[in-house]
Amino acid sequence: xxxxxxxxxPLSVPEGAIASLNCxxxxxxxxxxxxxxxxxxxxxxxxxxxxxxxxxxxxxxxxQLNKASQYVSLxxxxxxxxxxxxxxxxxxxxxxxxxxxxGAGTRLAVHP
Amino acid sequence: DGGITQSPKxxxxxxxxxxxxSCEQNLNHDAMxxxxxxxxxxxxxxxxxxxxxxxxxxxxxxxxxxxxEKKESFPLTVTSAQKNPTAFYLCASTxxxxxxxxxxLTFGAGSRxxxx
Numbered sequence: 001x002x003x004x005x006x007x008x009x010p011l012s013v014p015e016g017a018i019a020s021l022n023c024x025x026x027x028x029x030x031x032x033x034x035x036x037x038x039x040x041x042x043x044x045x046x047x048x049x050x051x052x053x054x055x056x057x058x059x060x061x062x063x064q065l066n067k068a069s070q071y072v073s074l075x076x077x078x079x080x081x082x083x084x085x086x087x088x089x090x091x092x093x094x095x096x097x098x099x100x101x102x103g104a105g106t107r108l109a110v111h112p
Numbered sequence: 113d114g115g116i117t118q119s120p121k122x123x124x125x126x127x128x129x130x131x132x133x134s135c136e137q138n139l140n141h142d143a144m145x146x147x148x149x150x151x152x153x154x155x156x157x158x159x160x161x162x163x164x165x166x167x168x169x170x171x172x173x174x175x176x177x178x179x180x181e182k183k184e185s186f187p188l189t190v191t192s193a194q195k196n197p198t199a200f201y202l203c204a205s206t207x208x209x210x211x212x213x214x215x216x217l218t219f220g221a222g223s224r225x226x227x228x
Contacts, residue, residue, distance in 0.1 A: 008152065032215050043202055043219040044155070088154065092215055100215050102147075102154035 003027065004091050004103035012109045019076040021106050023089030026070070033065055033072045034090040038105065044088055047074070079110045114139045116220035118203050123225045125190070125197065133188045133223045135203035142207065144186035145217065148172060149200040158201075161186055190225060198227045 005024045013019045021035075032051055036044035050056045050063040050072065062075040072091075076083055086105040093099045116137045125131045137144065143162045147155040157170030161180040175194025180186055190197045201224075204217040 004154065034215065034217075036217075043222045044217075045219070046216060049216060090155075090215075099157070100217065102156075104152060104154045 003093070003101045004089055006087075006089050006103035006106045008104060009107040010109045011106055012111060013079050015079060015081060015110055015112050017079050017110075019079045019083065019108055019110070021074040021076075021087050021089075021108065022071060023073065023091075023103055024071045025089075025091045025101075027091070027093055028067075028070065029094035030091045031094065032092040033063070034100070035061075035063060035072075035074045036088040036090060036102075038086045038088055040085075047087075076108075079108075081110050081112060084108055084110045116203055116205060116218060118201075118220035118223050120223060121221065123223060125225060125227050127227060128192045130189055130191050131225065133190070133201055133203075133225070135186045135188065135220060136184055137186075137203075137205045137218075137220075138184060139205055139207075139218060140183070141205035141218070142183070143205060144180070145204045145206075146170075146176070146178065146186070146188045147202045147204065149202060149222075155202065158188065196227075197225055200224050 003026050034049040035047040038044040048058050048063050050065045056063045060077045064073045086107045088105045089103040090100050119134045145160045146158040149155050156172050158176050159178040161167035167180050177189045202222050203220040
């Protein structure tokens with residue numbers, strides 16, 4: 001079983017719609033959860049991170065964490081064509097060194 | 113502006129050659145990392161360093177070597193022992209390897225290595 005799983009997509013949404021990206025993880029001891037955006041050929045850039053159960057909002061982005069069900073999601077409201085990218089979920093594994101494990105990413109395509 | 117500089121951006125290597133990828137940061141970050149990304153896969157950790165003159169192997173360290181002689185610099189050498197080195201290599205750093213902000217990675221622009 002992969003430690004961090006994401007649907008590879010592509011997830012296609014119309015401009016202005018809500019895009020919902022999901023990520024599941026296998027280690028119940030994971031404490032920190034991150035969403036990165038990666039444009040084709042570029043390096044990842046942090047969108048947001050979440051530590052506690054519930055929702056965390058930052059502008060058009062909302063991260064949702066459910067530790068009991070071991071999933072974390074990212075909602076993008078009012079999706080724009082510029083949001084078209086691959087979204088990487090990353091999760092820390094518990095231990096003396098907080099190792100970050102990345103999912104393979106979900107490709108999002110926002111069409112006008 | 114503070115950031116991470118990786119060079120070269122593109123690199124071509126013949127089989128049997130060692131190559132070194134440069135990573136320099138002026139963020140005053142303690143911890144530095146090297147990741148490898150292959151198409152359709154997540155980032156995989158090669159090596160990391162929490163402090164100068166100390167580094168640890170990640171998940172896929174075989175065929176790679178690193179050094180951390182200065183806080184600002186963490187070069188990666190891809191040796192001839194790495195059988196499939198063609199990939200996108202990303203250097204990253206964090207403010208501290210522990211505590212708040214420990215895992216918020218800042219990435220360089222990446223180096224794309226192709227073996228001919």
